[in-house]
Amino acid sequence: MNAALWRDRLGFPDTARRKRLVVTAAVDSLGTGLFLPLSVLYFVNVAGMDVAEVGLALSIGAGIALLGGPHTGTLIDRIGPGQMAALSCLLRTAAFLAYLGVDQFWQIIAIxxxxxxxxxxxxPANSAMIIALCGREQRARWYALGRTVRSVGTGLGAALSGVIVATGSEGTRIVVLLNALSFAVVxxxxxxxxxARVTTTTSGQETEDGEDSAEKRAGLRNVLADRPFLLVVASNALLAVCAMSLIVLLPLSANSLAPDAVWLPGLLFAVNGGLLMLAQGPAVRRIEASSPSRMLQASIALYAAGFATFMITPDIGGLIPILAMTAAVTLYTAGELIHPPTSVILVTxxxxxxxxxxxxxxxxxxxSVSHVITPAALAGLFAWNARLPWLVLLATCAATSGLLVLATRNLQPKEAVSA
Incomplete structure (x- = not known):
């Protein structure tokens, strides 16, 4: 079997002349993985604050960042996605270098x-850059490959972080410095x-008589007036809650249903990660062969099946809860294979x-919004009743499915994005 057939079977894109996309994803995720295990503890140790103060500061910072979110799209369309991606990395390089001297509450918020x-x-800049460099027909493969590379890189970075921190008291600062370096390299x-630097989101065609139309100047107003799209954004927000739920609820549920199996969360996360890598090929081929709206409905059904399995898992000890949770994670992972790349494809x-x-x-x-609200919301529901968050997630799946039907029932693709 030649390389092209293997590549197709594994669901990988043609990386010829595009290897830098793979390298940047690997370097970026390695640095992110280095800092991820220390994202709160670093400030506790360096700034001398308690966990609650750090959590509040990071939450306020996240809220401030959300305010500027939509306007980044204007920059992407004006200066190009490649330059915007590079600029975002330079900003994060400077910010992580500033973390080395942080010692006050307001500094954590600002940085x-x-x-x-x-x-x-x-x-969004990275997604637009992939379309500009690789073409629309390769979107699913590049998004899936990027996800796989980033998962591996983040895992390796997290493991390396533990080794570096164990070397001495300056280990945490070294990790922050290395993360800043990774952004600079990217x-x-x-x-x-x-x-990449000259990529653009425009079609390269001017309006008649060379006019810069009022529509184009309106920019963000046109996007916010697109009601079907806003319904898709709302459904994607709910799907993001579903996608993030495993990180929050799996350790809690495993401890509740199988308290003696302290190794179970690690094993189930390994099952999740392994399936994401091994099943990428079939998932990509299915995504390419079907409509985005249909595949998103399939991912919702799979998420819901996983949540329902978690909810009905009996609290009886022994092997049955372990097998039931393994089945639940498998169903959830099948939905996760489809959802992220397909949701971006639908938007584009x-x-x-x-x-x-x-x-x-x-x-x-x-x-972004889901990242802010999901951990506290799901953890709070679990503290109230261990089965309640799964019920809420099932209701979330039902609402998401309905929103998608409303958003896509008369969907016609807009003007093709240039490759």
Whole structure:
């Protein structure tokens, strides 16, 4: 079997002349993985604050970052997604270097707001850049490959972080410095890659008589007036809650249903990660062969099946709860394989070419808002009743399915995004 057939079977894109996309994803995720285990503890140790203060400061910073989210799309459309991705990395380089001297509450708020704004700017810019560099027909494969590379890189970074921190008292500062360095490397890789630097979200066609139309100047107003798209953003926000639920609820549920199996959360997360890698090929081929709306409905059904399995898992000890939770994680993972790449594909199908950055940035809010509210909301529901969050998630799936039906029943793709 030749390389092209293996690549197709595994669901990988053609990476010829596009290897920098893989390298940047690997470097970025390695640095992120380094800092991830210390994201709260670093400030507790360095700034001398308690966990509650740090959590409040980071939450306020996240809220401030959300305010600028939609306007990043304007920058993406004006300066190009490649330059915006590089700029977001430079901002995060400076912010993580500033973390080395943080020692006050307001400093954590200000710097974390810059970091999170950079995060929120990078993802829509990266999605638009992939379309510009690789074409629409390769979207699912590149999004899936990026997810796989980033999962592996984040895991390796987290493991390496533990080793570095164990070397001595300066280990945490070294980790922060290395994360800043990773963002700087990605910025250099993108900015010195001419093809990425000159990418654009416009179709390259001017309006009649060379006019810069009022529609184009209106920009964000046009996006916010697109009601079907806003319904998709709302459904994506609910789906993001579903996607984030496992991180919050799996350790809690495993401890509640199988308290003696302290190894179970790690095993189930390993099952999740392994299936995401091994089943990528079949998932990508299915995504390419079907409509985005149909595949998103399938992912909702799979999420719901997983949540229902968690909810009805008996609290009887022994092997049955372990097998039931393994089945639940498998169903959830099947939904997770489909949902993230397909949701971005649906948004890019709905977007006007010259407003692609704005569409993607508004959609990014669905993830950003969910990141802020989901952990506390689900943990609070679980503290009230261990089965209540799963019931709420099932209701969330039902609401998401209804919103998607309303949003896509008369969907016609907008002007094709240029490749």
């Amino acid at each position: 974390s707001a810059v970091v999170l704004w950079g995060d929120n700017a990078f993802w 910025a250099v890789l993108l900015y010195t890659w001419r093809e 199908d709905m977007a006007r070419a010259d407003l692609l950055g704005r569409y993607l940035s508004v959609n990014q809010l669905s993830w």
